[in-house]
Amino acid sequence: MEFLKLVDILGTVAFSISGVIAAMDKRLDMFGIFIIAFVTAMGGGTLRDILIGDTPVGWMHDPVYGVIVFISVVIGIVATSVIKRLQKTLLLFDSLGLGFFTILGLEKGLALGLDPAICIALGTITGCFGGVTRDIALNTIPLIFQKEIYATACIFGGVLYFLLLKTGLPVVPMNLICIAAIVIIRLVAVRYNWSLPNIYGKPKT
Amino acid sequence: MEFLKLVDILGTVAFSISGVIAAMDKRLDMFGIFIIAFVTAMGGGTLRDILIGDTPVGWMHDPVYGVIVFISVVIGIVATSVIKRLQKTLLLFDSLGLGFFTILGLEKGLALGLDPAICIALGTITGCFGGVTRDIALNTIPLIFQKEIYATACIFGGVLYFLLLKTGLPVVPMNLICIAAIVIIRLVAVRYNWSLPNIYGKPKT
Amino acid sequence: MEFLKLVDILGTVAFSISGVIAAMDKRLDMFGIFIIAFVTAMGGGTLRDILIGDTPVGWMHDPVYGVIVFISVVIGIVATSVIKRLQKTLLLFDSLGLGFFTILGLEKGLALGLDPAICIALGTITGCFGGVTRDIALNTIPLIFQKEIYATACIFGGVLYFLLLKTGLPVVPMNLICIAAIVIIRLVAVRYNWSLPNIYGKPKT
Numbered sequence: 110m111e112f113l114k115l116v117d118i119l120g121t122v123a124f125s126i127s128g129v130i131a132a133m134d135k136r137l138d139m140f141g142i143f144i145i146a147f148v149t150a151m152g153g154g155t156l157r158d159i160l161i162g163d164t165p166v167g168w169m170h171d172p173v174y175g176v177i178v179f180i181s182v183v184i185g186i187v188a189t190s191v192i193k194r195l196q197k198t199l200l201l202f203d204s205l206g207l208g209f210f211t212i213l214g215l216e217k218g219l220a221l222g223l224d225p226a227i228c229i230a231l232g233t234i235t236g237c238f239g240g241v242t243r244d245i246a247l248n249t250i251p252l253i254f255q256k257e258i259y260a261t262a263c264i265f266g267g268v269l270y271f272l273l274l275k276t277g278l279p280v281v282p283m284n285l286i287c288i289a290a291i292v293i294i295r296l297v298a299v300r301y302n303w304s305l306p307n308i309y310g311k312p313k314t
Numbered sequence: 315m316e317f318l319k320l321v322d323i324l325g326t327v328a329f330s331i332s333g334v335i336a337a338m339d340k341r342l343d344m345f346g347i348f349i350i351a352f353v354t355a356m357g358g359g360t361l362r363d364i365l366i367g368d369t370p371v372g373w374m375h376d377p378v379y380g381v382i383v384f385i386s387v388v389i390g391i392v393a394t395s396v397i398k399r400l401q402k403t404l405l406l407f408d409s410l411g412l413g414f415f416t417i418l419g420l421e422k423g424l425a426l427g428l429d430p431a432i433c434i435a436l437g438t439i440t441g442c443f444g445g446v447t448r449d450i451a452l453n454t455i456p457l458i459f460q461k462e463i464y465a466t467a468c469i470f471g472g473v474l475y476f477l478l479l480k481t482g483l484p485v486v487p488m489n490l491i492c493i494a495a496i497v498i499i500r501l502v503a504v505r506y507n508w509s510l511p512n513i514y515g516k517p518k519t
Numbered sequence: 520m521e522f523l524k525l526v527d528i529l530g531t532v533a534f535s536i537s538g539v540i541a542a543m544d545k546r547l548d549m550f551g552i553f554i555i556a557f558v559t560a561m562g563g564g565t566l567r568d569i570l571i572g573d574t575p576v577g578w579m580h581d582p583v584y585g586v587i588v589f590i591s592v593v594i595g596i597v598a599t600s601v602i603k604r605l606q607k608t609l610l611l612f613d614s615l616g617l618g619f620f621t622i623l624g625l626e627k628g629l630a631l632g633l634d635p636a637i638c639i640a641l642g643t644i645t646g647c648f649g650g651v652t653r654d655i656a657l658n659t660i661p662l663i664f665q666k667e668i669y670a671t672a673c674i675f676g677g678v679l680y681f682l683l684l685k686t687g688l689p690v691v692p693m694n695l696i697c698i699a700a701i702v703i704i705r706l707v708a709v710r711y712n713w714s715l716p717n718i719y720g721k722p723k724t
Contacts, residue, residue, distance in 0.1 A: 132664070138715040140671065141664025155570070160360070162369025164572025165631060172636045186718055221370060226377045241451075246651075248660045250453045254337070254346025261345065305343040308391055365565070367574025426575060431582045446656075455658045459542070459551025466550065510548040513596055 113209065113284070118177060120206020123199050124150040125178045126192060128243050129185030135247050142186065145243055147178045152239035157214050157231055161221060204295040208288035211236035211263040215270055229267030236263045236291075258298045258305060266291035318414065318489070323382060325411020328404050329355040330383045331397060333448050334390030340452050347391065350448055352383045357444035362419050362436055366426060409500040413493035416441035416468040420475055434472030441468045441496075463503045463510060471496035523619065523694070528587060530616020533609050534560040535588045536602060538653050539595030545657050552596065555653055557588045562649035567624050567641055571631060614705040618698035621646035621673040625680055639677030646673045646701075668708045668715060676701035 128149030132142040151168045158166040168174045185192055192199070214235025218228035237253055237260050244251040253259050270287045278286075297303070333354030337347040356373045363371035373379045390397055397404070419440025423433035442458055442465050449456040458464050475492045483491075502508070538559030542552040561578045568576040578584045595602055602609070624645025628638035647663055647670050654661040663669050680697045688696075707713070 133719075135660060136719055137660075137664045138666060139718060140668075140715055141661070144664060159364055159569055160369065160371050160374065162367065162572065164570065165633065166570050169570065169628075169633055169637050169641075172634045175636060175640070218374075223370065223374055224377045226380060227374050230380070231374075245451060245453075246655060246661065246664075248453065248655075248658065250340060250342075251346070251451065254342045254349060254451075256343060258345075305345055308344060309338075309341055364569055365574065365576050365579065367572065423579075428575065428579055429582045431585060432579050435585070436579075450656060450658075453658065455545060455547075456551070456656065459547045459554060459656075461548060463550075510550055513549060514543075514546055 116205050116209045119202040120209050121150045121177045122181045123202035123206050124239055125181035126185050129182055131243055131247055143182050146182050149239045149243040150178050152242040153235040156238045157235045204292040207236045208291035211266055211291055212284050212287050215267050225271045232267045233260050233263040256304045258303050262291045262294040265294055321410050321414045324407040325414050326355045326382045327386045328407035328411050329444055330386035331390050334387055336448055336452055348387050351387050354444045354448040355383050357447035358440040361443045362440045409497040412441045413496035416471055417489050417492050420472050430476045437472045438465050438468040461509045463508050467496045467499040470499055526615050526619045529612040530619050531560045531587045532591045533612035533616050534649055535591035536595050539592055541653055541657055553592050556592050559649045559653040560588050562652035563645040566648045567645045614702040617646045618701035621676055621701055622694050622697050625677050635681045642677045643670050643673040666714045668713050672701045672704040675704055
């Protein structure tokens, strides 16, 4: 479980930094950058907890998450150029976070006895909604609705989870396999620039 | 009650398809279209449940809503041109949904012993907030804040409900009368292009 | 406590009117203006209650808040030019509201036994999130993320609260001191056009 704790932290850092970069692109002040970073990292889990009524929501029980976001913001502001050179590392952390947050959300739904499809939706919300909130707060149409397969990776990982659940595999290896599947789909998708099939006749001009 | 179940489904289809059309206008990918359709159809009830603390929120108890939205999205994407020719039918379904969702929300408030004004607000939120979320997620100012009388129909229907409540009418006919009132106001408003009185000196240019 | 009740009302009026002005700038209709005013005045407390699970949320227990917003909207629409001449008075009311709502939110967190940092965050959310929702619904990047020190005043007031808590001061004078601190920081910041330090090399052009 130590490993999963580390993945949680690395994911939070990567999500926060994606918020910092987006907020600095819009030239927000330091407070705005912190809020956008916080929302990017915590928004998915917060919406999940609100939807299932698990309140006070997660980050309220442990100020350490706010501290991780704060440190990420400071690093992001002070070392912007370093951050930009570490894009590949950040993508890996971001993908690890995506996988971890998705499975965490899915298992919260499972513990409530919700339908598998709803559990997968909860996992996907946990993994993806932070970025959606970031984009809405920054007054842009969420990237994920336009050309990412971010959410598709979560859904695949979630379906795999329920397939593996029938095999009776213990929970820790099952978690690791599903997180790995999400990470791999995400990385391959970025590498080969995968997106969902185009349903529009001609390209947007 | 079979009739009300049908109205629920028709309303969900109509709300979903209004989401599909708005999302395709912004050229979102398939995932984005589904999410916008889902949010349009489920957003009002979801906000209502969150505000009153009835969690896990409604759609989490029954995956059938997700299935209805999904089928609506497939129809909307595959048969876009057919959909556009069915505008009058969709407007009728949309109005039925508006009426049904409003009364459903109002009665949830009533069951909690909330003040009539708050119950009417809850009903209006249930009927209207899905479209508001759709517009915010698509980066436009909600249509309903600008020139629709959508919400006004809900408020009239809600006031009528509390007037009829004093007559001791049984609940099913009362529901049907209030839903019908909302549908009629909505349809007449669209037909005659009604809007709230203009409070600005000169027209927006 | 009579005084705090008055501050609550004045703050609600000032927040509502800031919503009316922003909504009229975007030429919304009367319904849109009311919703934006309501969201500006009630959005912070609503998000706070949702995050901590204190539902039905605050304004649902007492229709008087809706009435105060409604009256503010009528005044704002009918007497727009008067309102614009009263900017200094409104700024004072707005600052009083900011202080009061912040301390109210902080104390709600304290009653739940949350960590001081989380309580300060809750207070800041209560004071500031209404304006954030207003700006997002009106399709602009929240002002507070760009050049205000609005939130900074709340955070200072919250820190002061926890410092005073150790002195054993009774709750009413402690509340008044913290609210006064927030009001003064806010007014001085507006007067001298304070903002957070610029972290970008050259000004935005």
